[in-house]
Amino acid sequence: MTEAPTIETATPSAPIPDLSASPVHVPGHTLRWTTANVDEGLPGIVTPLTWSLYFPPTEQTMRDCWVDLGVMPSSARRIPSDVDGRFLSVAYGHAIANVDNMGQMAARVPGGSAAMMEEQLFGSVQAGGLPEPRGWTKMRRYPIVAVKFPIALRHAIKALPQLAEETERWWLRRAFTLAEADLSQATAALVAAREMFERGLSVHMPLSMAAQGLMGQVQNLAESAGLQSGGELIKSDEGTAEFELVRDLWRFARDEIGIEDFIRGHGYHGPREGLVDSVVWREDSSMVTALAERYRARGDVEDVDDLVARRRREHDEAVKRLHTGLSPARRKLASALIGFASQVPAWRETGRANILRGVDVARASARRIGEHLADAGILADAGDVFFLTIDELAAGRTNRYAELVARRREDHEAYGRLDLPHVWHGTPRPVVRTADGSTADEARIESLTGLGVSAGVAEGTVRVIRDLDDAEIEDGTVMVCKATDPGWASLFPLAEAVVTDVGSAMSHAAIVCRELGLPCVANTRTGTTDLRDGMYVRVDGTVGTVEILGEAS
Template identity: 40%
Template sequence: MHVSTVTTETGASRTEADPVTTTRCDPRVAWTTGNVAEAFPGVFTALGFTFVHEPMELAFRTMFHRLGVFTEADLVVPARVEDQFWTAFEGRAAANLDQFHRVAGLTPGTSASAVEKQLFGYVRDTTRDRNTARRYPVLAIKAPRTVLSLPARHDALFARLRGWRRQQLAKVDRMDERSCLDLIDDARTRFRTIMIEHLVVAFVSSGLADRLAGMVARAELPGLEARLLSGVGSDENAVAHDLWALAHEQLDLEEFLDRHGYHGPNEGQLHGTSWREDPAPVLSRLEGYRGIGPDDPRAPRRRSAEQERVRAEAAAELTATAGSLRRRAVTGLTDLTARFLALREQGKAGYLLTFDVARAAARRLGRHLVERGVLAVESDVFHLTVDELHEQPTEDLRALVDARRGLHQRRLGLRLPQGWEGLPPVTEAPANATDDEPAGTVLRGVAASSGVVEGPVRVVRDPATAEVDDGDVLVCETTDPGWTSLFMVATAVVTDFGGMLSHGPIVARELGVPCVCGTRDGSRRLRDGQKVRVDGGSGTVEVLG
């Protein structure tokens, strides 16, 4: 079987034995796991990485072309990994900061430091803003048209994806090998399409949020930024409400899974198990939700209404500081920022719809390959690349799959740092703390969702098996939409990674849960049962005892 090898001019490569990691890279290029590790948490398999890598790279480039930043010549996947927007190291996703700096420098209304802060959750000491107006005339023509037409286009695309998922899942169990491959290709194309729109949303919302933060700073209103980014009406609100409705028998399980079954533990990886395949993580949470009545302030609808009120009051407070000539501009900015934040979560849900269909088609294809003696079990299909599957292999690939599975298993126990240059220093996954932090210890991060609460720590590594009680402070490395059921019972959320526009803070603000993100090592320092005070307005977590 012929297997292509991607090699850069500097020697970085992905090979037949290990198609999901970059082995060499220019030591001057800066990388980060911020944000991308949230979109694609965990470790890629061969199928997962080859399913998303090229479409994602082209989506980045198409997005910047639509805005007017890139030319037609940029709409190709570069041979050099140093020129790509993202890749994988030890199977884990990482973004190329140098490429994002390049784009930020060509784009009005943002900068390298703004992109680092809003998209990746931190700004390096070495970051320098070097903006140029060279592409501004083109952007002045293309960007407004793209941005203004985006919300309606995004809504329509998301609605089509929901209908497509429903139709395709009903047919998968009757598909032959060729049909499964065609459906994987279809899902891959749709993934690229929704990612183009989603990345426009992410980039524009970053610029909008940065401008809003600037207004708040000039008005000298500390803590207002998080309130302005609350109550935007994200897709996660619907998940939270439907979980509550399921617990109160206002919605049956079949309808819930039809609406939200593409979520689940490790949902950002193609080999993950969705709620549609195993609803146990959902069912295990229902008992806790049954004690939340419709008039309880913790009920999702009441939470959403309260956060809308919080945002409206914050917007009025900011508007009052502006002169009469600027008030309309301030109101327009706050409303537009809220709309784009809601679209960010909708975009994530959109690409997860494509994953769920591709996942189902891959499992069906795996069954066919087991029947022909190519694989040992159907899940082994995730350790073959897209190209390898398209060759419709006939020989026994169990030895190749065993080797790749071993690599994947080993990498589950490894971690990359938040940022680095060249190749990353790789460490063993941190163990939970064995000693209590002394009372009075303060961990600092990003003030992501306002509020001050006290409660016992619950460190969570796997949301599928976590036992989080009402009132616990949820402490973790990062979150994705599959964690929403835990947000419903947690009194606060503390994450190691992320910024104001990361998933965890957005959901926390929607549900009115105090959140401190970007502590870097909170999940390694805090221990189950320790009582802490979380101040989401100042970005601190204080150990009480």
């Protein structure tokens, strides 16, 4: 375990606008906050409409989850007015998470600790946090957790497939028909989308909490048997929603299915798909056609069925290596744990698919509302709708819209020039980027260290991808990006390895790379700035290193 001596800070190099009335700037006061992992689902700057979809539903379902698992008392369900009492918030347009509060919850779960949570999240334990709960403070809720946790987990496991079927039918019925909705119908659909989004979260949250614990137990098991990583021991027997996406893209590239069938199956995906204002494949199928062309052009790319067979062999070999280091009794326990943990990828990806369908109906509803308001002269442009909140649109006080949009657009542009530190206390001190997008002088480095989240070693040429719209993957490419979401899934089979700035063993890139058998190093923090297109690198997804073997030409 690495001890980080200080929390990152930064000094702004230009004045920051007055943000007192901004709905996407609600920072904490004294506790530690971070963007780590939160910006995987909400990359970049969130608009007021996107944030109003995610908050309060995400905070509320997280609190409900901790109560239902027995970690918090029922009195803690209500969202506190003090921002430091929350788990999530937003600062300078960036979604942020409360490191200290998350750590306190993790420490109250049997076998968990704040230090373990931070190690999984950051790759190190950050200094300056709240003291680790000990003794009776830590253990007093253990008996309640022991009773309530299995009940909540069984309920979520049972509810997940049923909710997935319901959500898929609802998405097909709503997202493809809202273009004809009147203003009241579109507004009602937007409110309903937030409700469905919250339902998806209510099932996804306890499974995510359980997944985190299971991954920790598998990692401990692997280390006790002398293996470096537990990630190779986790494989879904049935594959995930990501596998189906990649499989169908292959089928489309081979003309086995048409574009309409593909879109009706996966149209809610696309670049920055967690943001309501993004454009997804349902709205622009040319992105899918371009991806299919890349697949056709690379006939040597491993077929998905062959990939599944290879991944199963690698998994079986990893389990055999594990068993050689265990006694017969512990082998039985290990097999049971690994079998149960094999559900983790499906839990995570099915839950994300449910949530993203809710986001997409909100997207379709908002676009239709924007069209109506622009036609009526209330908004100057249909896209202005994304600078209003769901509650403001539902209230229908249209006389205030123009003023709110003008101010928030100005704030949004200012946020886009700011970068936040990795971890900070209270309100972050952002760095203002220069005209070329940099925040500091580039330094020559020889290697990067992060978290090894998908085992294996691969060499290739760096391709830094900052915008999925412009992604180009060629033979021998090491894909380097800040983070990934399901919209990136179609690029993974075209890469030799993946390197991300943020993430953990349970991040999207880690799960997909393990399923596909690709080496992955997550949480390098500076991969997209320290690595440059054309560099030749060796990625070790077992130990978590990226070694630069040659400079960019």
